[in-house]
Amino acid sequence: MTPTTKNAKKKRNEFVYFALRNTKLKVGAVVVITFLIVAMLGTLFTEFEPREYVGPMSEAPSSEYWFGTTFFGQDVFTQFVVGLRATFMVGAIGGGLATLIGMLIGFVAGYRGGAVDESLNVVTNIVLVVPSFAILIIIAAYLEVRGLMMESIFIGLTAWPWTARAIRAQTLSLKSREFVDMARISGMKPMRIIFTEIAPNMMSYLVMAFILQFGGSILIAATLDFIGLGPTTGISLGLMMQNAVNWGALQLGLWWWFIPPGAAIAAIVGALYIMNVGLDEVFNPKLREM
């Protein structure tokens, strides 16, 4: 075993050590994993379909209808569980895609510099300032039937700019380091340098960017669903809130209809953000001494 790999291994152990002792990281992870389990196994506890009219209208939570029923007599728990699944999917696909695009553009712009950097910068700035939901209105008008996948991809395609900016800045500071110079002198191809020399050195950064994008995508999706620009098929937490508001759940006092979906989103995204602070403390020794 060479000294460097030994060092790397030691460092990894150190991260695990601090990760297991970081309360923020642990609490955040427990909340997210709990919701993930509910999303995956929740449908086992219900025999209804999300949009099926199954019971009495506007009934408060009971042993039969755990989260009550909607104004139309749909089971809120079923909608909640299925919506939760959609939430995680949008987060994973949308957030993943946004991180991936942000990484690619950030790496290339930062490493190449010059005209490539300038032009990518212009593109980044444009995507940054055009409100993405405005474009979605147009897409929504074109596609009468839209799925969850389309929404996730759209979010991924519009949410990447800040990640690209941050990664570009990191790449800029890394590319003048000696080990990158060494790689360049030894004739390594730029793409290989980026992925074997630069990317591993900012892994913590990439993980954190993904977590933030995951949470951000969930929030964007909820907003889009709420104004009716989300998927036209299936159910989601944003859609539940839209239905609740449209059908007067507020005035009728059907709190069980609109509280669970928003609370779940706030809890998941909040937990992700708190996990992120925890991770920051794990990776950055300066922040640890608290």
Next chain:
Amino acid sequence: MRRYFGRKLLIYLVTFFLAVTIDWMIPRFMPGNPVQNMLARASVRPEAAEAMYGYYTKAFGLDVPVWKQYLNFWVALFHGDLGTSVYLFPQPVSKVLRESIPYDIFLLLPAILLSWWAGNKFGAFAARTKRLDNTLLPIGYILTATPYMWLGILLAWAFGVVFDIFPIAGAYSFSMQPHWSWAFVWDVLKHWFLPFASLFLVGFGGWAIGMRNMIIYELEADYSHYMEALGAPRKLVRKYAFRNAILPQVTGLALQLGVIVAGALVTEVVFSYPGIGYLLLAAIQNQDYFLIQGCFLFIITGVLLANFLIDIVYVIVDPRIRRGMVGE
């Protein structure tokens, strides 16, 4: 500094150009005949439909080539002509927008600026103050993770329905006519408070957290330790940390604008607050493409202008840019 503004201005111009082009495409590239679709969906009276069909075909200039339509659109735009609303026929879109814009400014400007200011102050104050930090952190994260409309729904339900303190629909009571009197002003303020509070709270959480994290980074920087070692009072060290930490927060404000605008949109929907967001939703639901076009244009211009203002502020707060030490 000239280079800095030159580049920024170029990007804004290109963005504006692209955005207007997309805007132009909204009604023209809809599947099928947009005019026919629109009139069928709007289900207006037959005589009105005929007049409108004639009007729109002429407004589209469907007999002239596409490039000319595009040029005409720009010319009309600079004359403030955005077409006629279908949903609020026969009002011109520009007039409909003009009626909504004051509500948006009235709601958004205080919410954005106050939450930014208060969040930064509070975040800086709470950083490294053990007890505040332990309470602020979770609350701030939950607030910033809360979907705007859900907080709006909660506030509306709690204060509008359960406690019945605040009204939850419209910008003023239906029984009132806009006029200058204390009763009316009070009524408007009461309608304004809950939408404002929900926008403010979500923003406040985010800024407080951001500032708290930035301050901790700055307090761990070498210059802070150096100042501490020299025996500088804690207050002075924090002051310098704050000045450095405020820069990313200014940039953050520019980055967040799109999200805030979307948040304002859904908040207006929850409270039926008659701003651009509420109008846009009505336009989408009624397939009123000209109104959508107008709202879109307003939002784009507003976001671009705000970005430009933030760039100017950045020059004021960051001496390095003023002295031309960094390009961007």
